[in-house]
Amino acid sequence: MxxxxxxxxxxxxxxxxxxxxxxxxxxxxxxxxxxxPAAAHDELTSASPAADESVEGVPAEVRxxxxxxxxxxxxxxxxxxxxxxxxSIADGAPxxxxxxxxxxxxxxxxxxxxxxxxxxxxxxxxxxxxGEYTFTVSAPPSPTETTTAxxxxxxxxxxxxxxxxxxxxxxxxxxxxxxxxxxxxxxxLGALAAALGGALLYLAFSRVRRENALxxxxxxxxxxxxxxxxxx
Numbered sequence: 001m002x003x004x005x006x007x008x009x010x011x012x013x014x015x016x017x018x019x020x021x022x023x024x025x026x027x028x029x030x031x032x033x034x035x036x037p038a039a040a041h042d043e044l045t046s047a048s049p050a051a052d053e054s055v056e057g058v059p060a061e062v063r064x065x066x067x068x069x070x071x072x073x074x075x076x077x078x079x080x081x082x083x084x085x086x087x088s089i090a091d092g093a094p095x096x097x098x099x100x101x102x103x104x105x106x107x108x109x110x111x112x113x114x115x116x117x118x119x120x121x122x123x124x125x126x127x128x129x130x131g132e133y134t135f136t137v138s139a140p141p142s143p144t145e146t147t148t149a150x151x152x153x154x155x156x157x158x159x160x161x162x163x164x165x166x167x168x169x170x171x172x173x174x175x176x177x178x179x180x181x182x183x184x185x186x187x188x189l190g191a192l193a194a195a196l197g198g199a200l201l202y203l204a205f206s207r208v209r210r211e212n213a214l215x216x217x218x219x220x221x222x223x224x225x226x227x228x229x230x231x232x
Contacts, residue, residue, distance in 0.1 A: 042068035042099075042123040044131060051133035058089060058111050058137055064101040064119055071122035072096055078120045079103040083111035096121075112139045 048063045049055050062081055070077065079094040079101060089111050091104040101121065115137050120130035 041125065041127045041129055042066050042070070042121075043129065044119075047117070047133065049135040051135065054136040054138055056138050058105055058107045058109055058115075060107055061105055062103045062117055064103075064117075064121075066099045066101070066121065066123075069098050069124045070096055070101070071124065071126070073122065076122040076128075077101055080118045081105055082116050082118070083109070084113040084115075087111070089115070112137045 043066065044064060045067050046065045049059060062079065064079070077094050077096050079090065080088055081090045081103060082088050087109075089106045089109045091106045094101050094103045101119065113136065114134050116132060116134050118130075118132040120128060122128050
């Protein structure tokens with residue numbers, strides 16, 4: 001009799017509902033926890049020269065700083081710096097040091113105008129990211145000749161003002177917005193999964209309590225039963 005009662009309780013619909021709800025909740029929670037960190041990839045946080053910055057003459061190098069440590073694998077990082085005519089002024093391969101990439105430039109190239117920086121790196125989690133930005137190179141001022149009005153009185157020329165650089169923050173806006181949207185998407189999915197699982201668990205255990213209460217109030221169902229005709 002005890003074994004039949006235990007089997008009946010284990011195979012009740014309410015118990016099966018509870019087991020199914022718990023399994024579904026665990027699966028959805030695991031998916032949300034695994035997917036949310038994967039969406040938060042590294043991103044470009046600063047650059048020198050910065051985006052839209054104006055500098056005098058071609059700088060010696062371009063330096064890119066990212067939010068996390070980059071992959072040091074050969075070929076994982078690529079940087080190209082081109083002038084307005086599309087000619088590359090990069091000098092050699094980029095150097096990766098943890099979260100910083102340095103690309104040397106050919107300062108003697110004489111390039112001027114809009115300079116494009118195109119980069120591609122691999123995050124520490126193995127996800128490749130890429131982007132580009134533009135800064136401006138102004139030609140250095142040409143030297144001014146001095147003239148002498150009299151042999152003993154040399155004329156002096158006024159210094160030519162140099163343009164002032166206007167640094168701006170460099171950021172890959174499209175990658176940051178996409179990463180932020182991906183993270184919030186998984187946070188919302190995780191919250192919905194938790195709410196659904198909680199509702200299923202509440203319904204399942206409410207049904208189990210109702211069945212137990214009915215069995216306690218029904219003495220025939222709760223009392224022992226005899227299988228011999230003489231007992232009836």
